[in-house]
Amino acid sequence: MKYRGRVVAVCVVILFNILRYGYYNIYLGYLFEDSFFVLTGIFLLVAWIGGKQYDVAKFYAEKDPLTNAYNRRTIDKVFKKQISVYKNKGKKIAVVLIDLDDFKDINDRFGHQTGDELLRHVAELIMSNAKREDYVVRWGGDEFVHVILDLKENTLKDYVGNLKSTLSNLNMESVDAVSASIGIAIYPDDGETFEKLIQKADTSMYEMKKA
Template sequence: MMGYRGRIVAVGIVIMFNILRYFYYHQYMGVKFEPSFFILTAIFLGFALLGGKQYDLAKFYAERDTLTNTYNRRVVEKMFNKRISNCESKKQKLAVILIDLNNFKEINDEFGHKTGDELLRFTADLLKKNAKKDDVIIRWGGDEFVHIIPNSEPGFEFDYIHTLNNELTHNEIPSMGASIGIAVFPDEGEDFDTLIQQADKAMYEWKSNFSQDKVPAGQNK
């Protein structure tokens, strides 16, 4: 969701400026008050809202992956640190999940990049659909996603992996599921770099057991 900070700050500046303008010209200098004061104030507020909205839009899209509308890598540290601080204070677990779509290149080659893009969007939508309010979904790059889950429940891993792969493989978009690696704070690390490395290691162990390397025939749009 797009924030409002730019508009709030811009409107606040305009209001403060007009308060100062009123007191300086009409109270201190004794200039006769005219109704045009409100017209100018309204014009200033209009420009402030427009400029503030452009800032909010630029900030929103700078943090988003345009294809999947998930967050991009630029914000991962900020998002992680905010949530890890909350989990530490409440002595909660936090999971970092690395998701890599299986045989994505082969799907692109056989069905085309349009189908590959549809699969990426579909995967992002699945992750967002199953996410809780404070979860963070990030397109990590290419066909990889990161899912940060604060206050993760013990033993959630099996249900998460089963549900995601089941939904990925039972739809009309060609998919061979995903390789998934999970690392949990604080058991396997206390910072993002350590946790993502542990998740990456677990994910590649999963991939080494993924022996099927051909997209099933007959799966097409």
């Protein structure tokens, strides 16, 4: 969770009190009592609490509450901004669609609590393999999307191999291994909108499932 709301709120209060102090104390020559500083401290505390509420609301508006990955609504907006930056730079973006195989069987066998734990665990694994500027998205029930920015040559082959190896060696009490079907689309080769890229990745993923 970011601190933007808290920082902005506190800065506004500090600026307001600096201006207030300068006007009344320096310009008008009034002397402030101790209560001025006590009230300033209270205002800062209220600003921090209010800013935190904004940060929490913004966090849950952008993130999936179960896995802390981004949600679908957020990635669509973010992707449009990234394309506007990458369009004239000749850089590529990979959209990797990851679908856990037989997830329903895991839910039925071990229960939904284990299923939720598995989703959180997989999301953490994907995020741990992502660059800081990448986006990991909870796309559906057992589907994730990893948007790899500034894609380098030969990155995807190693990425897929590492991901499959990691998933086959889970460190969970009930589930020690899981497989995944993976579909990939590249911007701008396979499309110039997120919708087209996700469709291409989805087609690629189902071809892998059939195989």
